[in-house]
Amino acid sequence: MTESTLTQATTMYSQAKELYAASGVNTEAALERLATIPISIHCWQGDDVGGFENPDGKLGSGLAVTGNYPGKARTPDELRQDLEKALSLIPGSHRLNLHAIYLESDTPVERNEIEPKHFQGWIDWCKSQHIGLDFNPSCFSHPLADNGLTLTSPDKGIRQFWIDHCKASRVIADEMGKQIGSKAVTNIWIPDGYKDTPADRMAPRQRLKAALDEILAAPTPNNIDAVESKLFGIGSEAYVAGSHEFYLGYAIEKQIALCLDAGHFHPTEMISEKISACLLYVPELLLHVSRGVRWDSDHVVTLNDELLAITREIVANNIEDRVHVGLDFFDASINRVAAWTIGVRNTLRGLLTGLLEPTAQLREAELAGDYTSRLALQEEAKTMPIGAVWDEFCRRHDSPVGSSWLGEVRNYEQSVLSQRD
Structure with missing residues (x-):
């Protein structure tokens, strides 16, 4: 990852973190928990x-x-x-x-x-x-x-x-x-x-x-x-x-x-x-x-x-x-x-x-019988910037961000896999 790409990814994560926080979701807690599964x-x-x-x-x-x-x-x-x-x-x-x-x-x-x-x-x-x-x-x-x-x-x-x-x-x-x-x-x-x-x-x-x-x-x-x-x-x-x-x-x-x-x-x-x-x-x-x-x-x-x-x-x-x-x-x-x-x-x-789903809000709406809010919140969550949070998870674990891993697979195929046949 280039320096400019890294800076851009970090900025995107910071923005996503704020957006999720406004919905009651802690992205840092999500990243920590995902690492344990x-x-x-x-x-x-x-x-x-x-x-x-x-x-x-x-x-x-x-x-x-x-x-x-x-x-x-x-x-x-x-x-x-x-x-x-x-x-x-x-x-x-x-x-x-x-x-x-x-x-x-x-x-x-x-x-x-x-x-x-x-x-x-x-x-x-x-x-x-x-x-x-x-x-x-x-x-x-x-x-x-x-x-x-x-x-x-x-x-x-x-x-x-x-x-x-x-x-x-x-x-x-x-x-x-x-x-x-x-x-x-x-x-x-x-x-x-x-x-x-x-x-x-x-x-x-x-x-x-x-x-x-x-x-x-x-x-x-x-x-x-x-x-x-x-x-x-x-x-x-x-x-x-x-x-x-x-x-x-x-x-x-x-x-x-x-x-x-x-x-x-x-x-x-x-x-x-x-x-x-x-x-x-x-x-x-x-x-x-x-x-x-x-x-x-x-x-x-x-x-x-x-x-x-x-x-x-x-x-x-x-x-x-x-x-x-x-x-x-x-x-x-x-x-x-x-x-x-x-x-x-x-x-x-x-x-x-x-x-990254607002689970607490969804369950609160469900218990209150407010199925309208439940459906609305579920659908809004689908277009939240999960990609930026995922990229941050990859970056923190020294894993390729985005589709850059595919280039590594192609190189491995050329240098290793192709030699087996």
Whole structure:
């Protein structure tokens, strides 16, 4: 940023600060609070959900990544290099969300035999970057998941394999949380379901509940357990055992975190509407912030109405200590570092938009039954100079202001990514 541009940005922020103050909003308090909210950045955007267990393997179990943009990460070091670049373009302090298939080992390791040592490289890297670390068992893209059934499989041997994999994942996450000094969120998602109408909807759910009970039996004090639902998937259009109702009930019973994925519901269902309702009954939520287009296609997060509604719910209700925000998308048609950067910066912008809303005035008008004022204030807030406040947040965190980060991505693409193919 040039000296003249910096002076201009500082002036614009000073003016915005005064305008917001006139509306009863403290921009300094908003900036301080935003800096305390980490986003868990998903590793799988960087290599199209390939992982390092079997780099030549095919993605399956209802997952699909489209596009062939050059320069995807092929090794753990390349993936970490790309993540470091993305982190340098994103203001604030964040976390990494890692799947079990991203282990590091010189010899093949079956998923039911993974150990903390296979992820020590990631732990050490996160410590060097001063970021937290979250984890996920990978119950997909494996020969024992080819028929679409894992924890609900009627085959006891297959079911036990996945139970043991999830158990091992919780042990690994607990060690991650212990070493890093920040609890790891471990999220369990399975693809289990049927393409056509099942004859028995109850039995798979009974097996799933029993499997989860076994998985969660051992205490993991440095780990936060979460369970994730889905409405349907490729090859499981008619029935998914792990429905929202199933996992909501299970999370309430076990008092664990419930994961709400923005792409895992009907297109007219919004997870922003579910946040306050679910938190009355479960201790914590994990959000997978994504953008479904017509179906759960996991597009890069844009600053759309649902993202603004999700982020507003978090900050307006002061529940950021109970809501873990993670991203979940994979787009191989665009630069992968840019995808991370766009998604996280938009999520932070959404949170800032909520923090800059005149919440006290809106609630006062609502309690008084003055819905006219409520609507008027909500609409006026939309055209307040949030951009100037966002630029100030970026500047204070030594992050590129405006679209200047795109030039850095292009340079990185030319000097690093283009050399991989």
